[in-house]
Amino acid sequence: LTVMGRTSVMSYADTTKSPAEIARELSVGSIVEGTVQVIGTRLQVNIKLLATDTGRLLWTESYPRTLDDVFAIQQDVAQKVVAALGAALAEGERAAMRSVPTAHAEAYRLYLQANTYRSSSLREDVEAMQLLYERAIALDPRFALAHAGLSHAHGTMFWFKHDPSPERITLQFASAETALRLAPEAPEAHWAMGMAHYWGHRNYRRALDEMTIALRGLPNDAALVSQTAYVHRRLGNWTEVLQAFERSHILNPRSDRILYDLGGQSLEFTRRYAEAVRAYDEALSVTPYRRQAALAKGLAYARWRGELNELRTTLGGLAPDADLGGWSLPLARSMLLLWERRADQLIESAERVPGAVMEDQQAYVPASLFAGWAYRLRGDAPSARTAFSAALALLEAVPAALLQDDRVRSSRGLALAGLGRHADALGEARWLQESVVYRDDAFGGPRLAEARAMILAQAGRPEEALDEIERLLHGPSLLTVHTLRLDPRWDPLRDHPRFKALLVKYADPAAHPR
Numbered sequence: 187l188t189v190m191g192r193t194s195v196m197s198y199a200d201t202t203k204s205p206a207e208i209a210r211e212l213s214v215g216s217i218v219e220g221t222v223q224v225i226g227t228r229l230q231v232n233i234k235l236l237a238t239d240t241g242r243l244l245w246t247e248s249y250p251r252t253l254d255d256v257f258a259i260q261q262d263v264a265q266k267v268v269a270a271l272g273a274a275l276a277e278g279e280r281a282a283m284r285s286v287p288t289a290h291a292e293a294y295r296l297y298l299q300a301n302t303y304r305s306s307s308l309r310e311d312v313e314a315m316q317l318l319y320e321r322a323i324a325l326d327p328r329f330a331l332a333h334a335g336l337s338h339a340h341g342t343m344f345w346f347k348h349d350p351s352p353e354r355i356t357l358q359f360a361s362a363e364t365a366l367r368l369a370p371e372a373p374e375a376h377w378a379m380g381m382a383h384y385w386g387h388r389n390y391r392r393a394l395d396e397m398t399i400a401l402r403g404l405p406n407d408a409a410l411v412s413q414t415a416y417v418h419r420r421l422g423n424w425t426e427v428l429q430a431f432e433r434s435h436i437l438n439p440r441s442d443r444i445l446y447d448l449g450g451q452s453l454e455f456t457r458r459y460a461e462a463v464r465a466y467d468e469a470l471s472v473t474p475y476r477r478q479a480a481l482a483k484g485l486a487y488a489r490w491r492g493e494l495n496e497l498r499t500t501l502g503g504l505a506p507d508a509d510l511g512g513w514s515l516p517l518a519r520s521m522l523l524l525w526e527r528r529a530d531q532l533i534e535s536a537e538r539v540p541g542a543v544m545e546d547q548q549a550y551v552p553a554s555l556f557a558g559w560a561y562r563l564r565g566d567a568p569s570a571r572t573a574f575s576a577a578l579a580l581l582e583a584v585p586a587a588l589l590q591d592d593r594v595r596s597s598r599g600l601a602l603a604g605l606g607r608h609a610d611a612l613g614e615a616r617w618l619q620e621s622v623v624y625r626d627d628a629f630g631g632p633r634l635a636e637a638r639a640m641i642l643a644q645a646g647r648p649e650e651a652l653d654e655i656e657r658l659l660h661g662p663s664l665l666t667v668h669t670l671r672l673d674p675r676w677d678p679l680r681d682h683p684r685f686k687a688l689l690v691k692y693a694d695p696a697a698h699p700r
Contacts, residue, residue, distance in 0.1 A: 187273050190214060191408035191438025193305060197472070209238035212439060216244070218267060227252050233263055235270050245270040253291040282403060287369075288332075293325040297332050304338065304409065305443055307512050309348045315339045330369035334378035337361035345385040346512050346547050351587045355386040373403030377410055380417075388622060390420045408438035412448050419452060422628030424662065427452050445469035446479035450486070455629065456662045457695040459490035477510050481518060488525065490695075492668030497522055514546035520556045525672040532560035536573075543580060548633060550584075550593035552577040558604050563674055574604035592621055596637035600675075603644035611645040632663035643678045652684050659692040667692050 190212050198208055205217045220233040234246040245266055249259050261283050268275055275283070288294050300318035303311040316339035322332040337358050344354035362382045365375035380396030383389040397414045404410050415430030431449045438444055446469035453462035466483035469476055484497030501519050508515055516539050523532040539553035558573035578601040581594055588594050599614030615638045618624055624634045639654035658665040667689045670676050679685040 187268070187271065187406070188214075188437065189406050191434075191441060193408075193443075194438050194440035197440045205236050206238050206241065213436070215239060216267075216271060218263075224253075227254075229253060229255070229259070231259055235267055253295075256291060256294065257286045288322075288326045288329040290326040290329070293322040293329050293332065296322040296325070297329065297335065300332075300335055300339075304335070305441070307342060307346045308509055309343075309346075312339055312342045312346075312348065316343070328368055330365045330372055331374050333361045333368065334365035334372070334374040337365065337378040338381060341381050341385040347545065350591065355382075358382045358386050371403075373400040373410075376400040377404070377413070381413065384413075384417055384420075388420075388627065390417050390626070393417045394421070406437055408434045408441065408444065411437060412444050415448055415452075419455075419629045420627050422662070424452070424456055440472045442469040442473040442476045442479060445472070446476065446482055450479070450482055454482075454486050454489070455664060457666075459486060459695065462486055463490075477504060477508055478513060481510060481513060485518075488672070489664060489666040489669055492671060494522065494525060494672075510546075512547035514544045514549065516540075516553070517544040517546060517549055517551060520544065520551075520553070524556060524559060524674065525669075527563055527674055529560040529563040532563075533557050536560070545593075548593065549597075550581075550588065550591065551597050552580040552601075554580070555597060555601055555604070558601070559675060562604070571605060574601050577601040578605065592618060592623055592634055595621075596634065596641075599637070599641035600644065603641050608645040611641050612647065615641040615645070628662070632658055632661075632665070636663065636665050640675050643676060648679055648682055649684075651679060652682065652688070655679075655685075656688055659688060666695075 194212060201208070203211075205219065209215065209217055215238060217236045217238055218233065219236060220231065223230040229249065229251045231249040231251065232246075233249070235244040236242070237244050247263070247266065249255075249262075251259060264283050288297070296318050300315045300322065303315035303318075306312065306315075316336065319332050319336040319339055322329055323336065326332070337360075340354050340358040340361060343349045344351075344358065359382045362375070362378040365372065365378050369375050376396045377400040380393045380400060383396060384393035394414070394417050397410065397417060400410055401407075401414065411430055412434040415427050415434065418424075418426040418430065427448075431444070431452060434444050435441075435449065445465050450462045450465035450469065453459075453465060463483060463486055466479050466486065469479040470483070473479075480500045481497075484500040487493045487496040497518075501515075501522060504515060506515075510518075516535070520532060520535060523535060536553035536557040542553055544551045544553060554573045555577040558570045558577060561567075561570035561573055578598065581598045581601060584591075584594055595614050595617050599611045599618070602608075602611035602614060618634045618638045618641075621634060623630045624638070625631070635654050635658055639651045639658070642648075642651035642654065655665065655670070659667070670685075670689060676685075
């Protein structure tokens with residue numbers, strides 16, 4: 187049996203569509219439909235199984251029970267559905283159905299409530315998820331699945347830079363270890379440990395080993411399949427990434443995150459731009475207000491064709507305080523102004539940035555750094571120097587947890603290059619090259635390589651910068667001939683014969699399949 191993912195199913199919570207329409211949209215042959223009524227501690231659960239091709243009722247049952255009977259109801263429903271469909275369960279699946287994760291009904295309710303936030307990276311959602319898991323554990327300290335969920339919450343806080351402190355990694359591993367100790371056979375516990383290796387230590391092979399174990403028990407979990415794809419992406423296993431994307435999309439066809447992040451971003455990274463845009467469009471069709479997908483589509487057009495209209499329209503339609511999850515809206519707007527070479531507007535925009543720093547999962551950039559580039563566009567060297575000095579002061583005053591953060595080191599190298607402190611800037615370029623992300627991360631490494639190339643270009647090392655640029659253009663990355671043409675930070679290379687030749691050589695992505 188292939189069971190649709192929760193995101194796709196819950197999109198029909200208030201639908202007026204018929205079961206047959208839903209079945210066509212999800213490509214399923216059967217639908218389980220039901221109602222749950224809660225009165226005090228009493229439950230009234232009514233369930234029916236429909237064959238959507240004929241509309242025939244295959245099975246129906248009513249359960250007048252209590253909250254404490256929830257697992258017995260789940261087991262009975264699952265067994266009856268499997269029997270009605272003529273399917274067979276593997277021993278592992280039968281064992282999973284018989285397991286009772288907690289004897290405390292309220293702890294289980296809190297756990298389920300926390301799970302509704304698992305697909306979100308917004309800080310307020312992750313904090314709510316963490317609190318709910320902690321409350322479930324307080325009621326039942328031996329609730330292994332809640333410990334596994336809490337590990338995920340700590341990891342999300344760290345990975346998406348809401349709290350990039352080493353303490354978060356320690357907490358992530360501790361919760362995963364507790365889950366494994368309490369339930370060594372539980373796939374969720376191995377999944378949690380896999381994510382701890384992935385997000386906490388960037389040990390992608392250990393992460394993949396744990397997730398492979400988890401997949402044996404949860405082969406149809408779209409979130410686990412997609413998480414495995416993200417690990418493959420870090421390892422540069424692009425065939426496996428796209429296969430897992432297709433599988434997770436089948437399991438959860440209405441998940442905008444699977445479409446825009448796993449699908450669109452991976453396709454764009456491997457320079458399959460038309461397919462990437464289709465994935466972004468499909469994400470927008472299932473959730474029209476997914477700001478990340480709209481922004482990703484605008485950036486894709488800039489990289490693919492050098493067109494800025496889509497990006498300009500998307501950014502113009504967002505409120506100044508719009509939350510983009512792992513992306514910074516002020517940074518995206520600053521990049522557009524820089525690509526458009528609108529120096530005056532960029533200076534004005536930099537002055538309005540709250541907190542003076544634009545931070546997201548992939549960048550930590552003082553607004554004054556953009557102001558420095560804008561003043562340089564205007565030919566105002568003294569003002570540019572003042573802005574670069576202000577940026578460097580902010581970068582040297584970062585919290586201790588960020589001192590070895592590649593986002594900070596990238597910006598620091600660019601600020602030093604702007605000040606003409608080339609030897610110091612080259613030191614930052616060397617640090618980036620020696621980092622584990624640059625060396626071992628096929629998805630994150632190219633971002634550092636692009637920053638390194640930009641530092642080298644502005645620090646008087648054109649040949650080394652061009653070596654890096656050519657490597658990035660030849661392989662999977664987000665650097666394209668169009669962003670090289672648009673971005674004024676590449677101006678020191680603009681007249682170099684080799685730079686011009688690369689723009690010609692890689693003008694057609696189809697001529698260089700990845």
